[in-house]
Amino acid sequence: MTESAVKPTSPVQAPPVVVARGLTKIYDTGGNQVHALAGVDVEFHRGAFTAIMGPSGSGKSTLMHCLAGLDVPTSGTVHLGRTQITGMRDGDLTLLRRDRIGFIFQSFNLLPMLTAEQNILLPSQIARRRIDQARFDHIVDVVGLRDRLGHLPAKLSGGQQQRVAVARALLNAPEVVYADEPTGNLDSRSGAEILTFLRDSAKDLDQTIVMVTHDPVAASYADRVVFLRDGRLVDEVLDPTAETVSEHLLKLEA
Numbered sequence: 001m002t003e004s005a006v007k008p009t010s011p012v013q014a015p016p017v018v019v020a021r022g023l024t025k026i027y028d029t030g031g032n033q034v035h036a037l038a039g040v041d042v043e044f045h046r047g048a049f050t051a052i053m054g055p056s057g058s059g060k061s062t063l064m065h066c067l068a069g070l071d072v073p074t075s076g077t078v079h080l081g082r083t084q085i086t087g088m089r090d091g092d093l094t095l096l097r098r099d100r101i102g103f104i105f106q107s108f109n110l111l112p113m114l115t116a117e118q119n120i121l122l123p124s125q126i127a128r129r130r131i132d133q134a135r136f137d138h139i140v141d142v143v144g145l146r147d148r149l150g151h152l153p154a155k156l157s158g159g160q161q162q163r164v165a166v167a168r169a170l171l172n173a174p175e176v177v178y179a180d181e182p183t184g185n186l187d188s189r190s191g192a193e194i195l196t197f198l199r200d201s202a203k204d205l206d207q208t209i210v211m212v213t214h215d216p217v218a219a220s221y222a223d224r225v226v227f228l229r230d231g232r233l234v235d236e237v238l239d240p241t242a243e244t245v246s247e248h249l250l251k252l253e254a
């Protein structure tokens with residue numbers, strides 16, 4: 001078989017980048033136990049864009065925080081590549097998050113006194129990493145920030161600020177990007193631009209992306225949607241549409 005005849009591996013067949021097994025998280029609130037995660041097994045594959053959905057209080061944020069090493073599960077394991085992150089010391093976890101994971105938050109989290117360009121470059125500079133100029137140029141052009149690089153965040157629209165945050169998260173080609181309601185503060189047009197960019201990054205840059213969202217339209221940009229209810233993974237949809245996602249959510253909330 002010639003090389004050009006080899007079919008590219010689809011995102012769902014690629015090896016998992018993140019694997020969680022038997023994750024539980026119990027919060028003890030004054031003698032009252034809340035089982036925020038009640039035994040979650042889940043995998044996220046290279047180059048796949050996955051949305052995590054579920055009713056309010058179903059455990060989405062807790063799951064993302066445990067996957068990203070921002071919170072410690074009560075039991076179970078999380079692997080990033082070959083590294084088991086559960087059980088790591090705080091200092092090692094901080095370095096792992098800095099070097100191997102990208103984050104995008106609803107509230108952008110940009111430093112107000114730095115320009116767009118300085119915000120994008122800051123994590124690499126803190127980590128004393130060489131800047132990949134070609135990747136920087138590619139990302140800046142694709143997100144349409146070329147003529148805004150010298151602007152402070154206050155001089156940018158919400159959509160432009162989130163594009164800066166997305167460029168910052170993707171610059172270092174992290175093994176996985178976690179996005180927590182990335183379009184929650186944006187109008188629908190800016191939101192659609194960010195989601196299109198995330199979808200294209202998964203496809204074109206082989207970027208693994210995991211996004212928590214309440215919005216079926218946002219989830220429809222993903223390759224796959226996994227649904228949580230009462231701290232358990234109860235369903236999933238491949239190649240979702242806003243309609244199929246809404247139907248599944250309605251069933252879960254019934």
Ligand SMILES: Nc1ncnc2c1ncn2[C@@H]1O[C@H](COP(=O)(O)OP(=O)(O)OP(=O)(O)O)[C@@H](O)[C@H]1O
Binds near residue numbers: 034035059061
């Ligand atoms: N720090 C905490 N202390 C006690 N209980 C908590 C804490 N964090 C979360 N919980 C509880 O754990 C459960 C899961 O919460 P989580 O925030 O993960 O859900 P969610 O699906 O992200 O919710 P939402 O969609 O409303 O953001 C809820 O019952 C919540 O009240």
